[in-house]
Amino acid sequence: MKRQLPIVLSWIAIAVLAYVQARDVKLPFDRKLPRSNLKLLLHKKKPKLSNVYGERLVDDGLAAWKLEGPIHLALPPMYASSPYANAGFLSSFINHGEVILHNEPFPHPKLSITETIAGGSDVAYHFDNRSTNAALYVANGADVWPLGYTAWYDMVTLDRIVDVPTPRLIDGSGQLVEPTAVRTVHPLNKVTIYGDTTRAEMGHLSPIIWTFPTEGKLLDPSAGYAVESAADGAEVSYLPPLPSRFDRPVGMLLLAPMVAPTTSDAPQWWSLDQRFRRAVLERRPTAERRTLVHELAKAYPTHPFLTHYRIVADFGDPRFDATWLRAQSEKCEMPSWYLVAWTHLPWSTVRHLPCLKELPAGKLDCRGEYIAESVVLAYRALRDDQQLQDLASRVVDRSYLRSEFRSFNYPLSDFAYLWLKARP
Amino acid sequence: MIDAFLAFFLVSLLPIAFLGIGGHTEHVLFIGWRWLQVVALFASSLFVVYQLARRDRRGLAVLALVVVGVAYLGLSYLGIAWDAQIEYNRVLQLAQRFGSITEAYRHGVTHWIFGYPPGATLSVAFFLTLKMISPNVAQGVLLALWSGSLLTRHLRHVDVPTKIVFFVLLATGTQLMWHFAYFYNNLFYALVWATFVFAPMFGSSLRPWEWCGYALVLVWLRPQWQIAAIPIGVGALAALASARTWNLRVLRDTILMMTAALAVAWLGSTYWRSASAKLDEAMSRENADVIANITAQQASPVLEIDVHTRPLAQQTTTVPPFLSRESVDAVVWAYHVTAHAYSLSLVVLAAVATLALLILRRRGLVFVVPLLSPIGIVLGTAAFAHYYAAYRANSWALERLQIITPILAAGSVAALHWTVRQRTRA
Numbered sequence: 001m002k003r004q005l006p007i008v009l010s011w012i013a014i015a016v017l018a019y020v021q022a023r024d025v026k027l028p029f030d031r032k033l034p035r036s037n038l039k040l041l042l043h044k045k046k047p048k049l050s051n052v053y054g055e056r057l058v059d060d061g062l063a064a065w066k067l068e069g070p071i072h073l074a075l076p077p078m079y080a081s082s083p084y085a086n087a088g089f090l091s092s093f094i095n096h097g098e099v100i101l102h103n104e105p106f107p108h109p110k111l112s113i114t115e116t117i118a119g120g121s122d123v124a125y126h127f128d129n130r131s132t133n134a135a136l137y138v139a140n141g142a143d144v145w146p147l148g149y150t151a152w153y154d155m156v157t158l159d160r161i162v163d164v165p166t167p168r169l170i171d172g173s174g175q176l177v178e179p180t181a182v183r184t185v186h187p188l189n190k191v192t193i194y195g196d197t198t199r200a201e202m203g204h205l206s207p208i209i210w211t212f213p214t215e216g217k218l219l220d221p222s223a224g225y226a227v228e229s230a231a232d233g234a235e236v237s238y239l240p241p242l243p244s245r246f247d248r249p250v251g252m253l254l255l256a257p258m259v260a261p262t263t264s265d266a267p268q269w270w271s272l273d274q275r276f277r278r279a280v281l282e283r284r285p286t287a288e289r290r291t292l293v294h295e296l297a298k299a300y301p302t303h304p305f306l307t308h309y310r311i312v313a314d315f316g317d318p319r320f321d322a323t324w325l326r327a328q329s330e331k332c333e334m335p336s337w338y339l340v341a342w343t344h345l346p347w348s349t350v351r352h353l354p355c356l357k358e359l360p361a362g363k364l365d366c367r368g369e370y371i372a373e374s375v376v377l378a379y380r381a382l383r384d385d386q387q388l389q390d391l392a393s394r395v396v397d398r399s400y401l402r403s404e405f406r407s408f409n410y411p412l413s414d415f416a417y418l419w420l421k422a423r424p
Numbered sequence: 425m426i427d428a429f430l431a432f433f434l435v436s437l438l439p440i441a442f443l444g445i446g447g448h449t450e451h452v453l454f455i456g457w458r459w460l461q462v463v464a465l466f467a468s469s470l471f472v473v474y475q476l477a478r479r480d481r482r483g484l485a486v487l488a489l490v491v492v493g494v495a496y497l498g499l500s501y502l503g504i505a506w507d508a509q510i511e512y513n514r515v516l517q518l519a520q521r522f523g524s525i526t527e528a529y530r531h532g533v534t535h536w537i538f539g540y541p542p543g544a545t546l547s548v549a550f551f552l553t554l555k556m557i558s559p560n561v562a563q564g565v566l567l568a569l570w571s572g573s574l575l576t577r578h579l580r581h582v583d584v585p586t587k588i589v590f591f592v593l594l595a596t597g598t599q600l601m602w603h604f605a606y607f608y609n610n611l612f613y614a615l616v617w618a619t620f621v622f623a624p625m626f627g628s629s630l631r632p633w634e635w636c637g638y639a640l641v642l643v644w645l646r647p648q649w650q651i652a653a654i655p656i657g658v659g660a661l662a663a664l665a666s667a668r669t670w671n672l673r674v675l676r677d678t679i680l681m682m683t684a685a686l687a688v689a690w691l692g693s694t695y696w697r698s699a700s701a702k703l704d705e706a707m708s709r710e711n712a713d714v715i716a717n718i719t720a721q722q723a724s725p726v727l728e729i730d731v732h733t734r735p736l737a738q739q740t741t742t743v744p745p746f747l748s749r750e751s752v753d754a755v756v757w758a759y760h761v762t763a764h765a766y767s768l769s770l771v772v773l774a775a776v777a778t779l780a781l782l783i784l785r786r787r788g789l790v791f792v793v794p795l796l797s798p799i800g801i802v803l804g805t806a807a808f809a810h811y812y813a814a815y816r817a818n819s820w821a822l823e824r825l826q827i828i829t830p831i832l833a834a835g836s837v838a839a840l841h842w843t844v845r846q847r848t849r850a
Contacts, residue, residue: 006783007848010841014589017772017837021596021830027500028605034499047499047557070714097522097531100714110726117733124733130726131715256718283725316725341727380729418731 057158057250058136059094064203065156065188067258071096074104074135076145077369077399077413105412106146107132108255108281109315109342113411115418125418127411133258137243137251140366144245146253147370148338150312151280154259155205156188157251160243162200164208166193167225167236169216176219179210179236185262185270200240206262207237207270226300228267237267241304255281269299276309286317311336321345328353337371338412341378350375351387364394373412380419389423392416425475425580427634428468429566429573433616433641435464436547439525440644443699451523458553465550465565472572482584483575490571490591494564497604501560506606511540513559516549529703530710537707538700543645544609563608570615578619578628582842590838597830598766607824613645614828618835620659621794624666625839630659632681639685640692647700649686649693650807651825654800656685658793665790754809758802761819762826769833770798776836784843791840794832801825 037047062071075090090101105111107129115125137157138145169177184191188203193210200208215234218225226237243249262270276292278284293313297306311327314320321343327333332355340350350356355371364372372391379388395416396402438457442450476484504510515537519528525542532538551562571591579587594600603611616638623630630638635656642652660682667674763770773795780788805822809815 004848006844010844014593014837014841018592018596020768021593021598024598025596025601027601028502029497029500029601030502031500033502034496037499041499046555070717072715072718094533097518097527097533097710098714100533100711111729112726113729113731115731115733125731131718133718342725377729380731415729415731418733422731422733 058090059096061156061158061250061252062094062096062099064158065252065259069256069258070098070100071134071258072100072102072132073252074107074129074132074146075101076136076138076140077103077366102129102132103411104129104132104135105338106135106149106253108150109339111341111411113415113418125414127414129411133254133256135253135255137249137253139245139248142245143366144243144249145366147334147367148374149253149335150315150339151277151309152253152255153257153278153281154254155242155251156203156254156259157205157243157249159201159203160247160249162202162208162240164198164200164238164240165220165223166196166198167210167223167238168219169212169214169227169234169236170219171214171216177212177214177216179212180233181211183209183211183264185209185264185266187260187263202240204259205240205242207239207267209238209265209267210236212236222302224302224304226267226269226302228269228299235267237269237300239270239273239300239304267299269296269303272296272299273303276313280312280315283316286314286319289313307333308335311339315339315342325349325353328355330354332358332371334367334370338374340374343378347375347379347382347385347388350378364398369395369398369413373416376416376419377412380415383423389420392420396420425577426471427573427577427619427637428471429570429619430634430637430641432461432464432468432566432569433547434637436461436549437543437641437644439519439546440542440696440699442524443526443703446524446526450526454519454524458549461550462553465569468569469572472569472576475576476572480575480580483580483587486584486587486591487568487572487575491568493595494568497601498557498561498564501558501605504558504560508540508607508609509560511537512545512548512609515540515542515545516552516559519549520552526703526706529700530706532703532707533711535704535707538704540609541644541647541696541700543641544612547612548608560605560608563604563611566612567604567615574619574622578623578626580628582626582838583845586838586842586845589841590834593834593837594831597834598769599827600830603824603827609645610824610827613642613825614831616641616645617655617658617797617828618831620655621662621797621832622835622839623659624662625790625794625835626842627666629663630681632684635659635681635685636688639689643689643692644696647693647696649689651801651804652689652693653686654797654804655828656682656689658797658800659685661796662790662793665793666787750809751806754805754815755802757816757819758805758822761822762798762802762829765823766798766826766829769829770795772833773798773829773836776833776840780840780843783847787843791836794836797832798826798829801828 033047040047094101104127110130111127112130113125113127117124135146135149137155166179168179171177179193182191182193182198184200184202184206186204186206189200189206189208191198191200191208198208198210211230212234213232215229218227218236224238228235228237243251272292272295276289276296279289279292290313293306293309296303296309303309307327311323311333314323324336324339324343325345327336332353334355337355356375359368359371373395376388376392376395379385382388395413399413401413401417438460439454442453442457445453472487473484476487504513514532515525515528518531519525522528522531525546529537545559547566548559548562550556551559556562575587579590600611619638620630639652639656642655643649646652660678663678663681664670664674777788777792777795780791782788784791801822805815812818
């Protein structure tokens with residue numbers, strides 16, 4: 001018995017140790033899964049793994065959109081609260097070697113930032129987005145990224161459902177006319193009429209068109225439709241707005257012709273719309289762009305992007321400052337706010353615009369960061385301006401930049417950091 | 425007796441040796457290797473089961489329990505949820521798509537991919553070939569293979585209660601399940617590390633080729649040979665401490681094996697570093713080609729911004745000397761990081777070492793050796809801090825590397841239990 005005592009004592013000690021260790025074990029597993037997974041395996045079905053990151057959806061999208069050629073994809077700010085905002089994570093889920101991902105601002109117009117350290121031979125930091133041909137369009141926290149944009153060749157998304165009230169016409173005799181057919185203009189879209197509602201499964205931002213047997217006026221003119229005469233009746237068309245954060249979109253704004261072109265007969269305004277967007281990206285003369293917007297506004301007065309189109313039509317023209325200021329003075333126009341860096345407006349004017357006035361005090365959110373870093377970039381020459389210093393500090397405070405410079409951060413935030421660092 | 429786990433791992437790492445070949449030949453070798461790995465997996469598993477069935481049926485029963493546990497966890501596995509897993513998986517996905525490891529890295533897009541050397545990835549590559557649910561489930565298979573190999577190769581003479589004690593304490597070890605689910609590079613590294621220490625503690629030993637083979641596995645799981653030197657050195661100390669008699673021959677043999685293992689580790693590390701530098705260049709070239717191929721359809725005004733920052737001299741951080749206040753701070757910091765996560769394991773290691781010295785005297789020295797592993801990492805942080813001023817940003821990496829601590833604690837307790845039982849019986 002005495003000889004067995006050490007063994008007995010060791011067993012007690014081991015049991016206590018095992019108990020103490022086991023008490024702290026937190027299993028990163030789901031206890032409910034084994035039974036269901038085993039059932040699946042017995043039925044020769046492969047259990048599906050959950051994936052906490054949404055990035056895999058991008059890989060699915062690339063396959064759905066049949067994108068050809070290399071893609072240099074701009075991503076949201078890395079440290080914005082979104083699973084899409086990390087180029088490293090995102091690239092890991094994209095098994096397309098021809099896709100290169102970057103945390104960038106929206107790639108048009110182009111921005112190049114270079115840090116040169118006095119006394120150093122090399123460039124310390126360089127950002128240049130001039131070769132980007134696509135931007136991820138995605139729900140990013142409470143907003144949709146990109147917050148700012150100019151124009152695009154095509155806008156593709158994973159299938160999203162768009163429900164639109166089915167339009168009705170009133171003919172000359174006051175009779176209600178129902179549509180006889182509905183179609184889309186792009187092979188990535190499908191559409192069906194369900195009585196009062198028309199449901200579109202959309203993968204491409206392009207019009208939905210209803211065919212009517214006779215001409216007439218819209219029953220509800222304020223609903224955002226365009227009416228055109230057709231050979232044997234009339235056609236009503238509609239362009240849905242960009243997907244909102246509630247749609248939880250995953251898509252791309254393409255800055256090069258990369259997907260299949262529209263295939264069927266489109267309304268006249270769609271051709272104008274396409275020509276206008278291409279004219280912006282290709283820097284066609286301002287007069288041509290202004291004419292296209294003007295014609296588009298006549299053909300489709302309720303087009304969802306007209307305000308924005310009017311601003312970007314003047315981009316690069318001496319009238320741009322006035323056009324931009326007019327739009328920004330009415331309300332905070334987020335899509336064109338970052339173009340402040342391309343204006344020649346004085347800070348004394350811009351600091352009183354709604355975007356800045358509505359900026360909440362304290363910690364910045366995604367939108368606040370975008371607003372603040374855009375003006376820091378625009379008014380970088382005003383080194384002693386207290387408000388700009390405060391905005392730059394608040395931008396930096398949102399990310400790892402507050403403790404460490406990481407060049408894979410969002411370039412505009414990087415600029416705010418460098419601007420503060422460069423101060424004497 | 426062949427170490428089946430080591431044999432499998434060496435086969436699994438073969439594509440790293442193909443990196444210099446490139447082109448069509450590497451592609452053909454890679455395709456052949458994928459099936460060779462599956463053959464190696466089945467052969468190793470069958471070997472383990474056959475040996476246990478023939479010589480140690482109780483050991484086979486213990487292995488069966490381990491397999492049941494691993495299968496349960498495999499079935500309750502939730503899904504990929506960690507950056508390391510994603511990168512491991514990505515190397516495989518790209519290798520499969522583009523036909524070789526060289527091409528996988530060339531198309532890797534982000535340089536982050538080099539933060540996760542391909543050893544861990546390749547070890548579970550058979551999950552794609554066998555169409556398993558995920559690489560993590562394949563990792564479970566490998567954990568079972570390691571257990572079987574340990575039972576066959578080093579625990580064959582150990583009694584069943586000791587085996588059970590070991591696996592129970594291992595399974596309940598601090599953060600082991602977390603590593604099992606997410607971060608298998610560190611887990612495999614720790615299991616190989618532990619093999620160096622456990623073999624002498626359980627009365628077994630590693631053969632010269634096993635020393636060298638495991639050294640190569642270590643540096644192809646984690647390319648810093650300086651870190652691999654800790655398990656190799658600790659393994660040599662364990663071999664010396666467990667020797668029945670101390671004489672010049674034992675000392676010479678141990679030093680020779682350790683030197684050979686260190687040489688292999690250094691060569692393996694140097695090879696991977698030079699190969700990865702070339703791969704890195706190839707990736708940069710590939711990325712540049714992709715960007716060049718994107719014909720910027722839109723002409724656009726470029727807003728060029730130059731920022732001139734302070735002179736370089738004002739920003740450069742001074743490198744502290746090896747023996748300085750900063751080095752002491754680094755060691756203290758590393759100790760706190762380790763103790764924060766693994767305090768219980770450290771206490772257990774210290775208690776086992778003390779008890780063993782009290783009970784076994786000179787023969788208890790081998791039980792002090794496991795404690796040197798976490799201490800080696802803690803002290804090594806001083807050297808790390810010398811080269812990398814922002815070393816404190818790596819606290820998570822340090823904590824994960826120290827997963828060796830609970831594994832060694834489980835082995836130490838089991839080994840002491842076995843030794844005491846043997847003495848009691850005698």
